[in-house]
Amino acid sequence: MKTGGSEPRRTSLRPPSDPPRLASRVERPAASYRQAGLAALATTLLDLVFPALCPVCEASLGPGRRDPLCGGCWNAIARIEPPYCPTCGRPYAAFGTAAIGPSEAGRGGGSSDAGFAEHERARRPVPCGPCAAEPPAYDYARSAARYEGPLRDALHAFKFSGRRALARPLADLLLEQCGGALPGGIAAVVPVPLARDREYLRGFNQARLLADRLAGQLGAPLEPRWLARVRATHPQSDLSAAERRANVRGAFRASAAVAGRDVLVVDDVFTTGATLAECARALREAGAGWIGVLTVARVV
């Protein structure tokens, strides 16, 4: 017969921390906290045994963390804020105040707030020089942050050291910075396909991991087969902008399934935009509707 002795034993199986302590330790925003549940508890328990270290700075994760990034690295990411080119998302800070002349900027008269607001309104819809000269095949491109500092290191750890767990905070960064302005009716999220030999060596396509997380958060299907590479290309890193365009010309083909559909193309880094523009061209040829491009980072 069981006696009262079984009660304390059952109690001892409970996790060592109660929910309020867990919440203050992990510090998740309310929306994701609802989904965190057992995963957060497991992370907390695991941290007690094996303290998690940030893959960028190797500090313990601490407050404000976005696993596996520590709070310090997460907060130091140089997020891209408006104003930027309405087409390609290039931050206008990179162009100084070239989008509007100083005389127009000062039209607000004595009130600097009114002047600034008018200045912002006036410059926001103006496409950047390259987009005005030759509009890209995509309708819209946005990036979450500049390709520098901790984000650059995090993307290197993600791609070249196989830290796949970084897909989650990096995709969430993209969603937090760029998700609010996305139009409704996106039919699919499509990752930029990686060259087959590079995917084989790496073991995964980083764009697909990001797109997968993004698709789940947006409630849109992931369609990795809607874009395919049809010929090999050289690595883009050592090429000039013109060489990059020539290198990827005709390298992609889109599925007939894209016809009339609005698609969101996802990649890790927007460098010159040559690869993304070529992906968009293939989608456009196959009859896609609206074509948006999202990248975690942008070379500015």
Ligand SMILES: [Zn+2]
């Ligand atoms: Zn760190």
Ligand SMILES: [Zn+2]
């Ligand atoms: Zn532009």
